[in-house]
Amino acid sequence: xxxxxxxxxxxxxxxxxxxxxxxxxxxxxxxxxxxxxxxxxxxxxxxxxxxxxxxxxxxxxxxxxxxxxxxxxxxxxxxxxxxxxxxxxxxxxxxxxxxxxxxxxxxxxxxxxxxxxxxxxxxxxxxxxxxxxxxxxx
Amino acid sequence: xxxxxxxxxxxxxxxxxxxxxxxxxxxxxxxxxxxxxxxxxxxxxxxxxxxxxxxxxxxxxxxxxxxxxxxxxxxxxxxxxxxxxxxxxxxxxxxxxxxxxxxxxxxxxxxxxxxxxxxxxxxxxxxxxxxxxxxxxxxxxxxxxxxxxxxxxxxxxxxxxxxxxxxxxxxxxxxxxxxxxxxxxxxxxxxxx
Numbered sequence: 001x002x003x004x005x006x007x008x009x010x011x012x013x014x015x016x017x018x019x020x021x022x023x024x025x026x027x028x029x030x031x032x033x034x035x036x037x038x039x040x041x042x043x044x045x046x047x048x049x050x051x052x053x054x055x056x057x058x059x060x061x062x063x064x065x066x067x068x069x070x071x072x073x074x075x076x077x078x079x080x081x082x083x084x085x086x087x088x089x090x091x092x093x094x095x096x097x098x099x100x101x102x103x104x105x106x107x108x109x110x111x112x113x114x115x116x117x118x119x120x121x122x123x124x125x126x127x128x129x130x131x132x133x134x135x136x137x138x
Numbered sequence: 139x140x141x142x143x144x145x146x147x148x149x150x151x152x153x154x155x156x157x158x159x160x161x162x163x164x165x166x167x168x169x170x171x172x173x174x175x176x177x178x179x180x181x182x183x184x185x186x187x188x189x190x191x192x193x194x195x196x197x198x199x200x201x202x203x204x205x206x207x208x209x210x211x212x213x214x215x216x217x218x219x220x221x222x223x224x225x226x227x228x229x230x231x232x233x234x235x236x237x238x239x240x241x242x243x244x245x246x247x248x249x250x251x252x253x254x255x256x257x258x259x260x261x262x263x264x265x266x267x268x269x270x271x272x273x274x275x276x277x278x279x280x281x282x283x284x285x286x287x288x289x290x291x292x293x294x295x296x297x298x299x300x301x302x303x304x305x306x307x308x309x310x311x312x313x314x315x316x317x318x319x320x321x322x323x324x325x326x327x328x329x330x331x
Contacts, residue, residue, distance in 0.1 A: 104307035105221045112234045128232040133241050135167040137246050137307055
């Protein structure tokens with residue numbers, strides 16, 4: 001699997017994982033993240049997110065991908081989770097709407113814990129940082 | 139994004155019973171917050187009549203749109219308010235940053251205040267450095283009060299509801315929730331009498 005499709009697939013999986021966390025009403029792509037990533041694309045190994053489905057060369061450390069996939073990836077759907085992987089770090093960014101009956105801080109902590117637990121299963125990825133933002137309480 | 143959705147479009151969407159589903163309205167936090175506020179206001183709108191006697195020296199003939207203008211302004215994302223300090227990577231797992239938008243907090247305050255019978259939240263101010271964890275923050279909520287309600291009790295109810303909502307959903311160090319009665323409105327049946 002190429003870097004781009006691996007990251008794309010993982011981002012989609014993370015989005016589904018977050019959507020299943022109790023108290024999460026909706027997962028949303030963070031506005032602007034894709035644009036920002038595009039601007040610094042030259043320094044990226046691979047990145048996906050709303051408005052950004054392309055990848056650049058450079059194999060992920062330890063991954064089986066050739067790293068030569070620099071073409072636009074035809075994604076069946078756009079991930080709501082922005083996942084950016086460089087040689088040194090993995091960054092996950094997303095916005096969530098929270099169910100009003102749940103405690104916002106507790107829910108986003110559960111979200112972050114779930115994401116880190118999932119990423120821990122990918123030894124090829126560099127250390128991950130997670131940035132979760134509540135954008136509305138429904 | 140949300141600024142392109144006009145009040146008229148929101149109003150039409152409510153008229154249609156929110157069908158067909160409009161993602162430009164429902165999926166945008168700012169616009170969805172405006173929609174929720176408009177829906178709450180509409181519940182009252184048929185009964186609201188501006189109380190000229192209690193109004194400011196120059197009563198605003200478009201009180202309703204004035205409130206919605208404020209809602210629109212305050213529903214924008216604004217600053218990112220941290221939920222605790224970012225957690226370090228003690229276990230090598232990475233850094234976790236959790237935030238809440240200022241717009242989400244204001245929406246929370248507005249919904250809590252509007253839930254009190256006779257109160258309509260006009261504006262909400264967060265006074266303090268909300269971007270610094272544990273920094274003291276004073277919340278000022280300006281409301282329109284229904285004439286005939288015992289205003290001090292209603293203000294207490296709004297204060298309690300807002301405080302409880304902030305406690306549940308944020309980690310702001312709220313030092314005070316101050317309620318300002320911006321104006322007084324009355325029901326049309328009172329006018330008819």
